[in-house]
Amino acid sequence: MPAPLLPRDEVVQRLTQVIREHGYDGATLSRMSQATGLGKASLYHYFPRGKEQIAEEVLARAGAWLEEHAIGPLSDAGPPRAKLERLGRALSTFYAGGESACLLDLLSVGGAGEMFSETIKASLGRIEAAIASVLTDAGLAPNAAAQRAEEALITVQGALVISRAKRSTEPFRRVLAELPDRLLAGSETAH
């Protein structure tokens, strides 16, 4: 059997780019074929269930990346502020400094929304819980911590939308920079 032109992970990575740029409906097999250099038939060799499977793997890979680089480190030892700053750097990488859209956003629209709803909710839940846990460590009450963790997600997603709409990464960069202060405001480690 001939060696693949691209390792599977590289293929998934390029498909991720296509979906992030065009959304689920706009991510046609033609575009995917072009982005990977593989014919449509070859894509079906990698992903027998077609487009839906592609989106599933793209989503899973993104989830794994976040788990490793953003969520996991929040459980490490260390001061809350340092962990939140590290989270900010991870998110900046993940979203390419604000240039790349969020899959959870794009894949929650229309027909794709129903397909991936559970995966998306689970991902959001995990990151939200991890942030909340850091904030309780920092001295916030559980309710306040949970609420602020959700606010963090809201602000990051909103900044991505506004950055995309304004065609400027400035809102995203500003939001990320301010994130640790905002989350820790009033906590025992903040003063």
Place this chain on the structure above:
Amino acid sequence: MPAPLLPRDEVVQRLTQVIREHGYDGATLSRMSQATGLGKASLYHYFPRGKEQIAEEVLARAGAWLEEHAIGPLSDAGPPRAKLERLGRALSTFYAGGESACLLDLLSVGGAGEMFSETIKASLGRIEAAIASVLTDAGLAPNAAAQRAEEALITVQGALVISRAKRSTEPFRRVLAELPDRLLAGSETAH
């Protein structure tokens, strides 16, 4: 000439629903035909340039609604807090309490993004300027006011995304409820 089955504005309203639910690429003429009860050919009678013109008019109508119900009233006489509360009510109506996605979000993705980029940026600019103006009236420095106005947009958009992803309107409702306090915090009228 026979009377139209639906007034044009009613047609545009139903088409708006389709785009808001499915995004630009997912808003097919079949769905639009079904939503309006008009055949595809009739849609081309209303909108000779097809789907792109439909999205243009949908966007224009949404912009006009916002101008009248959200942006305009911000220039009326009255205390800043009252105006921001009224803005919140208008946005709650506009986004159906968090159930409906934002056109500026959906139409900034993929190919549609390039088509409507200028319109979208202009809309964002107008609402941001109107909010900033209320905040300077409330005693904030122009820079702080502009920054907070952008934060308002970010938070509202983010709440819509998270509400959609979580399939719960709670984040949106909470964000709207907290909006006036957040925007006015530290201003001379806040204490």
Place this chain on the structure above:
DNA sequence: GTCTATAATAGGATAGAC
């Protein structure tokens, strides 16, 4: 102003050669 019919193209998916 709306319709049926139809063109032309693009989309998702599969068969089978190499």
Place this chain on the structure above:
DNA sequence: GTCTATCCTATTATAGAC
């Protein structure tokens, strides 16, 4: 593992009757 060729369906768009 990749390709060309093909199928079927959906999509955008138009022509022309009523």
